[in-house]
Amino acid sequence: MPSLKKNFTYNLVYQILIVLVPVLTTPYVSRVLGAESLGVYGFTASVAGYFLVFANLGFANYGNRSIAKVRNDKYQLRETFWSIYMLQILVGLVIVCIYLVVTLGIMRQNNIIFLVQGIIILSALFDTTWLFMGLEKFGIVIFRNTLIKILTLAAIFMFVKGPDDLLKYALIVPAGQLIGFIIVLPMAVKEVGKLKFNLKKSFQHFKPVLVLFVPMIAISLFTSMDTILVGIFSSAKQVAFYQLTSTILSMPKSVIGALGAVMLPRLAHTFANGNDNSSTNISVYMDNSIIFISFYSFAAMFGLIGVAPILANVFLGNGYGEVGYLLTIIATVIPIYAWGNLIRTQLLIPKSNDKPYVISIVLGAITNVTLNLILIRFLGALGGVIATVLTEYVLATYVMVYCAKDIHYSRYGMMSGVFISIGIIMAIVTRLIGIKMGYGVVTLMVQVIVGMFIYLSFTLVYLKKSKNKLFSELSLKVLGYKII
Structure with missing residues (x-):
């Protein structure tokens, strides 16, 4: 194997x-x-x-x-x-x-x-x-x-x-x-x-x-049509703003995609060749994946919110200030995208349970096109960003409700709440650093270092205090030793 x-x-x-x-x-x-x-x-x-x-x-x-x-x-x-x-x-x-x-x-x-x-x-x-x-x-x-x-x-x-x-x-x-x-x-x-x-x-x-x-x-x-609609209803500059925002968002999303790409064939093989240990293996795979995406997705969301204005200026140069504002809004999609992706790639597709998978995506597409036609005409790139965020929430909510019997969400509620609280602190501190130091590469570096320190150190304190068994077992498998 x-x-x-x-x-x-x-x-x-x-x-x-x-x-x-x-x-x-x-x-x-x-x-x-x-x-x-x-x-x-x-x-x-x-x-x-x-x-x-x-x-x-x-x-x-x-x-x-x-x-x-x-x-x-x-x-x-x-x-x-x-x-x-x-x-x-x-x-x-x-x-x-x-x-x-x-x-x-x-x-x-x-x-x-x-x-x-x-x-x-x-x-x-x-x-x-x-x-x-x-x-x-x-x-x-x-x-x-x-x-x-x-x-x-x-x-x-x-x-x-x-x-x-x-x-x-x-x-x-x-x-x-x-x-x-x-x-x-x-x-x-x-x-x-x-x-x-x-x-x-x-x-x-x-x-x-x-x-x-x-x-x-x-x-x-809701990946190509939104850009096309921005081009039709707005200017080429608005297309550039929207596409650059989507490009930056794709960076943290790509890590989530990596997990799904690895787990899909493993779980498809496990479901197709089931034995007495299959249910246990599937449960372990899901636990590990959920812990990882919860930890990572909230860090990515609040981290991006914290550095968005400085990142846009340093990353893209003058004239792209609007991208920083768009990034702050679109970053909120990361956690819900992570949950939706996990359920699709680790439950629905591996089990050949295509009907709810198809329904969820079609529902998301209808929502996205409808919102884009309404919002882009008046708001340009901002309308496309708002439509993207709302679409991902509709899409993920459907599959999460459908799979409620397979995943005990309450088991992960406390941990997610802690990650959110730590993330908010990180975002506030990094934003204040940006306001105090002004635009520049040094500012961005300080924001990233301080933000990572806050998130990782506070997370370790929580895990040590709570003696989180799931995270402890995951660290043993991934790192070879227990970190708590």
Whole structure:
């Protein structure tokens, strides 16, 4: 059985890289391209991203789960992989053709940028990372992703020098994605064996893939459509503000995603191959995950609220002050997003309980589109931020109520309350530091150091006083010793 600790470490290292790349590129790109060019990039990338959702359908989650269930049977593994992958290629080709017709035949502006952004859709034809995730061989996926991130980072600094380099910037990111998937493809073929193509069996996967596509298209409505609506109802500058806010938010959210990526195949395998110890194992996995996301998500939320104005100024430069205000509001989504993600990736999807998963996402999408149409018209980027926060609360509340019998929320109430109290203290202190010291890199560094010290030290005091058994057991498994 692959090591959860090892796989989570792989993912965590990569998520740190994901955080570092925007930290390095966003300030640079926002300055050299300017808000106008960055807005054009954000709009075209959102449209391409919308088509990418259709090209991907539900292959990532469905393929991951399907491989996890049959990974002990070599014959079933080969048959399952090729039947799903051939369907993925057929769907991808159709979507690429539709994208070209729409962007080159209907769109009248930025045609070249749209064409270049289309490379990201083409890359979906070569994406086999779901195979390795289902096998819990995260090292291969992390190697590929890390290599591409480093090359992309280098290319941005080498070739993007001013507003006229928008086309180069638009080319670098999708081209890197395409190259990365092509590099991994031979490894996938070696893992499962030679091609075994059966068109009938491929189309047998279409219905369940389509079921998992419904939440994917719904998710795109509040990840891509909001940016598109800001572009339609507001200015390119507002698009830049909204996209930069979302980019910064994606940094703390990525750690939560790393946990879900590791746990989904493990729990899918456990549910599919149940034995007398399965219920105990699942309970332990859930306990550990809930403790981690409670500790982390409140730290991330209040930490971001505390440093938001200074972070926006240092990170993006002059002219982006509105982003600091938007960050303060959107940061409140982190804990509820963490809970929703945990339930989806560790209960609903692994158990093939797709109906409530689909309903929750569709409900969230309807809420998001409705709120965006109302709010963005009058509030611009702020309207998109408010809609995002409210949507995540609706989405997570539904799955939390649905799974109330599986998770005893009261067990974690006291601990979450303490984390919230400590977080509030941290946010107040870091904000006061920002007001006292003024804008600057030194101020931001002091805020981060003081904030971390407050949160960690107060948390350790609480855990030591309460002798929290769950946290003690988790520290023993993760660190090799009990910290309380």
